[in-house]
Amino acid sequence: MQDSYCELHAKAYKNVVEKYEVWKKALNISWKDYLKEIAKNPFTGQWAKEVVEHLIKTSGEQDGT
Numbered sequence: 001m002q003d004s005y006c007e008l009h010a011k012a013y014k015n016v017v018e019k020y021e022v023w024k025k026a027l028n029i030s031w032k033d034y035l036k037e038i039a040k041n042p043f044t045g046q047w048a049k050e051v052v053e054h055l056i057k058t059s060g061e062q063d064g065t
Contacts, residue, residue: 005051008047009047009050009051011047012045012047012048012050012051013051015048016035016038016048016051016052016055020034023037031059032056032059035052035055035056035059036056038052039052039053039056
Protein backbone atom coordinates (compact mmCIF):
# COMPACT_ATOMS: atom_id res chain seq x y z
CA MET A 1 0.00 0.00 0.00
CA GLN A 2 2.76 2.42 0.93
CA ASP A 3 4.32 1.94 -2.54
CA SER A 4 1.37 3.71 -4.17
CA TYR A 5 2.24 7.00 -2.43
CA CYS A 6 4.79 9.68 -3.32
CA GLU A 7 7.69 10.08 -0.89
CA LEU A 8 5.95 12.60 1.39
CA HIS A 9 2.68 10.69 1.52
CA ALA A 10 4.63 7.46 2.14
CA LYS A 11 6.32 9.08 5.14
CA ALA A 12 2.96 10.24 6.47
CA TYR A 13 1.50 6.76 5.92
CA LYS A 14 4.35 5.16 7.86
CA ASN A 15 3.82 7.58 10.75
CA VAL A 16 0.06 7.01 10.81
CA VAL A 17 0.50 3.22 10.93
CA GLU A 18 3.28 3.32 13.54
CA LYS A 19 1.42 5.72 15.84
CA TYR A 20 -1.69 3.56 15.76
CA GLU A 21 -0.01 1.03 18.07
CA VAL A 22 0.54 3.78 20.66
CA TRP A 23 -3.06 5.00 20.41
CA LYS A 24 -4.41 1.47 20.47
CA LYS A 25 -2.49 0.62 23.62
CA ALA A 26 -3.45 3.86 25.40
CA LEU A 27 -7.08 4.15 24.32
CA ASN A 28 -8.10 0.71 23.08
CA ILE A 29 -9.27 2.41 19.87
CA SER A 30 -10.19 0.71 16.60
CA TRP A 31 -8.32 1.44 13.36
CA LYS A 32 -11.34 3.24 11.86
CA ASP A 33 -11.91 5.36 14.96
CA TYR A 34 -8.20 6.20 15.07
CA LEU A 35 -8.32 7.39 11.45
CA LYS A 36 -11.40 9.51 12.18
CA GLU A 37 -9.66 11.12 15.16
CA ILE A 38 -6.61 11.98 13.07
CA ALA A 39 -8.77 13.38 10.27
CA LYS A 40 -10.57 15.81 12.59
CA ASN A 41 -7.49 16.82 14.60
CA PRO A 42 -6.54 20.42 13.68
CA PHE A 43 -2.86 19.66 14.36
CA THR A 44 -2.66 16.84 11.82
CA GLY A 45 -0.51 17.83 8.85
CA GLN A 46 -1.83 18.06 5.30
CA TRP A 47 0.06 14.99 4.03
CA ALA A 48 -1.20 12.85 6.90
CA LYS A 49 -4.77 14.12 6.44
CA GLU A 50 -4.69 13.17 2.78
CA VAL A 51 -3.36 9.70 3.62
CA VAL A 52 -5.98 9.24 6.36
CA GLU A 53 -8.80 10.32 4.06
CA HIS A 54 -7.60 7.78 1.50
CA LEU A 55 -7.38 5.07 4.17
CA ILE A 56 -10.89 5.85 5.40
CA LYS A 57 -12.22 5.43 1.87
CA THR A 58 -10.35 2.13 1.47
CA SER A 59 -10.65 0.99 5.10
CA GLY A 60 -11.40 -2.61 4.16
CA GLU A 61 -7.92 -2.90 2.65
CA GLN A 62 -5.90 -1.89 5.72
CA ASP A 63 -6.25 -2.66 9.40
CA GLY A 64 -3.27 -0.73 10.70
CA THR A 65 -1.32 -3.76 11.79
